Amino acid sequence: MSALISVRNLTRVFDVSKPWLNRVIERLPKSFLTAVSDVTFQIEENSVYALVGESGSGKSTIGKIVVGLVPPSDGAVEINGTDLATEKDDAKIEAVRADIQMIFQDPYASLNPRWRVRDIIAEPVAAKGGDTSGLAERLLEQVGLSAADASKYPHEFSGGQRQRICIARALASEPKIIVCDEPTSALDVSVQSQVLNLMSDLREEFGLTYLFISHDLTVVQHMADRIGVLYLGRLVEEAPRDALFETPKHPYTQMLFDAAPRMDAFGREVDPPKGEIPDAINPPTGCAFHPRCPIATDRCSAERPEMRQLGDTRVACHLAE
Amino acid sequence: MTNTPILSVRDLVVEIPTRHGILRPVDQVSYDIHAGEILGVVGESGAGKSMTGNAVIGLLDPPARITSGEVLLQGELIHNVSRDKLRRLRGRHMGMIFQDPLTSLNPLLTVGEQLTETISEHLDVSQADAQKRAIAALEEVGIPAAAQRIDSYPHEFSGGMRQRVVIALALCAEPELVIADEPTTALDVSVQAQIVALLKRLCRERGVAVMLVTHDMGVIAEAADRVAVMYAGRLAELGPVREVITAAEHPYTSGLMASTPLASRGQKRLRQIPGSMPRLGALPTGCAFNPRCEFAQDRCRQDPSPRLDTCDGRAACWFPLTAKKESVA
Numbered sequence: 001m002s003a004l005i006s007v008r009n010l011t012r013v014f015d016v017s018k019p020w021l022n023r024v025i026e027r028l029p030k031s032f033l034t035a036v037s038d039v040t041f042q043i044e045e046n047s048v049y050a051l052v053g054e055s056g057s058g059k060s061t062i063g064k065i066v067v068g069l070v071p072p073s074d075g076a077v078e079i080n081g082t083d084l085a086t087e088k089d090d091a092k093i094e095a096v097r098a099d100i101q102m103i104f105q106d107p108y109a110s111l112n113p114r115w116r117v118r119d120i121i122a123e124p125v126a127a128k129g130g131d132t133s134g135l136a137e138r139l140l141e142q143v144g145l146s147a148a149d150a151s152k153y154p155h156e157f158s159g160g161q162r163q164r165i166c167i168a169r170a171l172a173s174e175p176k177i178i179v180c181d182e183p184t185s186a187l188d189v190s191v192q193s194q195v196l197n198l199m200s201d202l203r204e205e206f207g208l209t210y211l212f213i214s215h216d217l218t219v220v221q222h223m224a225d226r227i228g229v230l231y232l233g234r235l236v237e238e239a240p241r242d243a244l245f246e247t248p249k250h251p252y253t254q255m256l257f258d259a260a261p262r263m264d265a266f267g268r269e270v271d272p273p274k275g276e277i278p279d280a281i282n283p284p285t286g287c288a289f290h291p292r293c294p295i296a297t298d299r300c301s302a303e304r305p306e307m308r309q310l311g312d313t314r315v316a317c318h319l320a321e
Numbered sequence: 322m323t324n325t326p327i328l329s330v331r332d333l334v335v336e337i338p339t340r341h342g343i344l345r346p347v348d349q350v351s352y353d354i355h356a357g358e359i360l361g362v363v364g365e366s367g368a369g370k371s372m373t374g375n376a377v378i379g380l381l382d383p384p385a386r387i388t389s390g391e392v393l394l395q396g397e398l399i400h401n402v403s404r405d406k407l408r409r410l411r412g413r414h415m416g417m418i419f420q421d422p423l424t425s426l427n428p429l430l431t432v433g434e435q436l437t438e439t440i441s442e443h444l445d446v447s448q449a450d451a452q453k454r455a456i457a458a459l460e461e462v463g464i465p466a467a468a469q470r471i472d473s474y475p476h477e478f479s480g481g482m483r484q485r486v487v488i489a490l491a492l493c494a495e496p497e498l499v500i501a502d503e504p505t506t507a508l509d510v511s512v513q514a515q516i517v518a519l520l521k522r523l524c525r526e527r528g529v530a531v532m533l534v535t536h537d538m539g540v541i542a543e544a545a546d547r548v549a550v551m552y553a554g555r556l557a558e559l560g561p562v563r564e565v566i567t568a569a570e571h572p573y574t575s576g577l578m579a580s581t582p583l584a585s586r587g588q589k590r591l592r593q594i595p596g597s598m599p600r601l602g603a604l605p606t607g608c609a610f611n612p613r614c615e616f617a618q619d620r621c622r623q624d625p626s627p628r629l630d631t632c633d634g635r636a637a638c639w640f641p642l643t644a645k646k647e648s649v650a
Binding site for chain 1: 479517518537589
């Protein structure tokens with residue numbers, strides 16, 4: 001077990017009921033949304049594990065559970081053998097928390113506009129009473145900004161530069177793991193390539209492990225070592241990058257790859273995927289993908305497929321081979 | 322008649338007066354779109370893509386205004402007509418699709434009311450006919466059970482279905498020109514593929530001219546016939562999509578294509594363009610791209626980039642890339 005992060009049977013259910021008075025008057029039952037359902041995977045040290053999926057697939061919820069922002073409803077996340085949700089020893093929790101940091105999607109919303117960059121970057125260390133002298137300046141230079149930027153405010157920076165500040169802040173407590181939730185979705189293509197290159201460099205320099213959450217298959221293909229594909233809160237396929245992109249096994253993964261726009265597909269006439277992502281409050285029975293699946297059989301609508309090992313790939317499909 | 326482009330933009334300049342001087346978010350932009358053609362407009366944020374679209378359709382927010390140049394719709398000048406005339410042109414002759422389908426629909430009216438209002442405003446039809454046309458419009462964009470869904474409110478539709486309603490709304494009065502401003506950016510990959518396929522089909526079947534503004538090269542490659550690349554308010558390159566993507570002449574286009582993860586598949590690092598786009602208030606002298614350009618020479622730093630219509634190639638560049646390759650060979 002050399003896995004740095006081990007996610008076992010993770011489930012998270014959100015209560016999305018109306019306020020109780022409405023429920024009484026309108027005679028509505030309580031309703032629940034299963035954002036993450038029975039997800040199991042492991043992340044090796046110094047690797048990049050990517051979660052891909054469309055909106056509502058639960059990828060951001062998993063990221064939040066892994067860093068401990070949201071508690072799981074069922075199942076467990078172990079980081080270096082410590083489960084943040086059940087661990088009683090405060091010192092251990094502190095140590096694990098310092099090892100894991102997060103980078104968010106929107107660099108405009110994730111930096112306090114009233115704080116100077118120096119204070120923003122030093123905060124993870126200052127909060128624990130550590131020594132912060134010269135820390136922000138050193139980190140700024142590491143992420144490709146200048147030390148003089150430390151006394152500026154976030155509004156003085158462009159989107160790409162702000163994301164670099166977010167990365168610097170994530171590095172401040174010298175973490176082992178960084179959870180990146182759509183780190184480049186808000187950025188332009190040329191800036192995106194700068195940020196992705198920076199992330200690759202930092203990974204090598206500090207031996208970081210990334211949990212990389214994205215909806216963009218091309219970014220994932222570039223960054224990830226191992227990829228998990230999510231659909232409606234369930235892991236449908238997991239494989240090393242090359243295996244996944246060369247021979248996708250699950251019909252949903254295949255559909256996703258076919259639908260993704262390609263730069264060499266001039267005037268390509270695609271047969272666009274049918275249907276839409278179903279309502280997560282009332283997901284389809286059996287395999288959640290069966291209403292849109294081109295090869296679905298009766299069994300798919302009755303029985304939820306278990307994860308099966310096929311070579312390097314794990315796939316949750318009755319028919320995949 | 323067939324040779325008159327649906328939309329013709331000539332040397333369009335949009336200026337915004339500010340306390341710190343006049344900004345030019347759109348600077349001498351010229352292009353044509355013919356019937357049944359999709360022109361893709363790409364560029365990074367702040368390049369002037371949306372501003373160009375808004376200028377064409379007359380939706381510039383003051384103090385931004387068109388200070389010179391011409392916009393011709395089927396050979397008629399439309400950039401200087403009265404607001405009333407413009408109102409009648411919009412919808413009837415020009416349709417608009419915005420990025421966020423929720424903000425471009427009225428949440429208090431059913432989609433049927435919004436469609437019939439547009440139809441009876443622009444076409445001389447009875448209320449019953451307008452209703453029929455509204456249902457037909459929803460069916461055409463692929464909304465199942467259109468006759469029932471017509472009485473639903475926008476919030477009862479999913480994001481992809483809502484964007485279909487917006488497209489139906491843009492097309493229901495049968496305009497000749499549709500401006501689609503980032504129509505798929507807010508949507509998931511599988512829904513994006515559906516919307517792009519829909520736009521292509523409508524363009525082909527109806528012979529509508531489409532201006533497709535997006536920052537997604539993949540969408541452009543699949544949908545557009547020609548592509549215009551914008552940088553700092555100017556057209557950097559304009560040409561057939563295949564040639565622009567596979568053999569870019571402008572160093573910016575080439576850098577932009579190479580920096581997408583798709584283009585550098587299998588490489589450890591992505592190619593990157595150093596720096597970022599200059600602010601409009603602080604444009605460098607000479608070609609706006611010269612500080613980031615690896616091929617920049619003295620001329621690029623002194624003379625503004627050449628006008629697209631006067632240079633031989635597709636790119637507004639003193640030293641276009643293909644010319645360089647030829648001279649080396």
